[in-house]
Amino acid sequence: MSILSGIHPVAEALRSHHPLDRVLVAQGAGGPRLQEIIDLARRAAVTVRFEPRAALDRLAGTPAHQGVVALGAATKYAGVEEVAAAEMVVVLDGVEDPHNLGAIIRTAYAAGAGGVIIPERRAAGVTDVVAKAAAGALEHLPVTRVVNVNRMLEDLKRSGHWIYGLDERGTEDYDRVEYSTPTVLVLGGEGKGLHEQVRKHCDVLVRIPVAGKIASLNVSVAAGIVLFEWRRRRLKG
């Protein structure tokens, strides 16, 4: 992953729409030029995080970063149209752990899904950790970022997709529901499930019935179980 530091390089990268995963600003740093970077980042939908100065020192490899460091994206994101044309689209509603994001991309590709959609904010972007966990799948499977997941789901519905949300409170078992084509599978963030608005956009809420009362599943494992059930039926039918 490329790392830029200093006010001028980071501002230039933002102005020229260089693909950036996030901008880190040192806690307590300020001034009009830093504020301008924050504004540029927000306009470009690049995540801004405030971190201790020591974290920036470590990333930049020097304390001479003027309070700002930018992390380049490990991949170019695909266009929304490319992803939406697929028979199976996986939409992630706030997956934050990069290992999970990478494992889901890897699993989606192995199951024959055609694309993954992730939100630009409050979610992991495609970093080197994600690329490593994806084990090469990022080279083949288009991944796109959208500002508004709800609007994306509305667009997908209009283009004929059926939206299946995986949720602990789902009413249909994942292995009994019929999957209409083209299919969208929406997965929530770790330990939080789907956002209320996202849930309302789903045509069907499915659940994975588990043994034991406390049992729950890691989101990437849950993705694998549903995606391979979809694949099993598709190959059979």
Place this chain on the structure above:
Amino acid sequence: MSILSGIHPVAEALRSHHPLDRVLVAQGAGGPRLQEIIDLARRAAVTVRFEPRAALDRLAGTPAHQGVVALGAATKYAGVEEVAAAEMVVVLDGVEDPHNLGAIIRTAYAAGAGGVIIPERRAAGVTDVVAKAAAGALEHLPVTRVVNVNRMLEDLKRSGHWIYGLDERGTEDYDRVEYSTPTVLVLGGEGKGLHEQVRKHCDVLVRIPVAGKIASLNVSVAAGIVLFEWRRRRLKG
């Protein structure tokens, strides 16, 4: 001393009366799920202390503790007999990543497996990282360590178990093979698959057919796909 962190693992440890020394809550943290943990701790007569977030970061080794850390005793491994009596036993042949081990334990419990067997050497043991990734399942699912996986498989065969090894070179598709009871599912280490000797001890070598030539699966995701196919058939039959 074992350290648990995160809302789900700490709540589960309290609910299952895992011996805990104290529960630390980050100053300023709140919400209904944290309040539930505080109530559970008070009912179980476990001390609750409010500490600066930085103290929790340090103990948990990560800032991703959701505002709660519990200090307790290390996991006791179960006896081999207890594990071997189960209808489905998961045997891990050299899983090294603690996140994967934890996710597999969590998944095995959710699928209704009765125990997990791990080797003592060249494999992850049950550490705090594993306990956290297992999200409470360690409180319920017996996990045992054996010196020699091959000898363990011979013992299981003699007691009537059928041994299914998951392997990329498997000859049977996981969703077409018949699973005889009691069942043993053997999974290999990350990127290495089953050891040659272990493969020879398997009655059946199954594979998960994937889309795309380069596609492969994370071992915990693969475990979920096979275990939930076994569960789906078991519930249906």
